[in-house]
Amino acid sequence: MKAHTKDTQAAITPQIALQLLKEGNQRFQEKHMADRDLLDQVNDTKSGQFPFATILSCIDSRVSSELIFDQGIGDIFSARVAGNFVNEDILGSMEFACKLAGTKLVLVLGHTACGAVKGACDDAKLGNLTAY
Numbered sequence: 001m002k003a004h005t006k007d008t009q010a011a012i013t014p015q016i017a018l019q020l021l022k023e024g025n026q027r028f029q030e031k032h033m034a035d036r037d038l039l040d041q042v043n044d045t046k047s048g049q050f051p052f053a054t055i056l057s058c059i060d061s062r063v064s065s066e067l068i069f070d071q072g073i074g075d076i077f078s079a080r081v082a083g084n085f086v087n088e089d090i091l092g093s094m095e096f097a098c099k100l101a102g103t104k105l106v107l108v109l110g111h112t113a114c115g116a117v118k119g120a121c122d123d124a125k126l127g128n129l130t131a132y
């Protein structure tokens with residue numbers, strides 16, 4: 001499986017992008033991950049990247065977007081922060097991903113048993129995590 005090119009990215013609509021993620025998650029759940037050589041994809045993307053989706057997710061070690069959506073190098077922008085919330089830095093990254101790099105879909109991915117969400121609900125205080 002090759003990395004996306006400018007032409008393959010241009011052919012993807014938001015609906016197709018969502019479908020690609022759903023199909024990738026189905027492959028993950030069925031343990032039928034796509035056959036791809038990640039080092040080949042590194043080489044494919046050495047002069048440019050054409051990801052089709054931007055995913056905002058938690059830093060939780062159990063929820064890696066690339067893995068659970070069975071995506072390769074150059075397929076998605078992955079923004080991660082505890083509790084998968086948006087601040088100006090992340091929003092700026094999303095603006096870059098959509099306006100300049102051409103992704104077609106923004107997906108905000110939550111997960112069960114999120115320690116960050118539980119901490120926020122419990123009004124936990126912790127150094128820089130709750131500095132504001």
Ligand SMILES: [Zn+2]
Pocket residue numbers: 058059060082083084111113114115116117
């Ligand atoms: Zn979490």
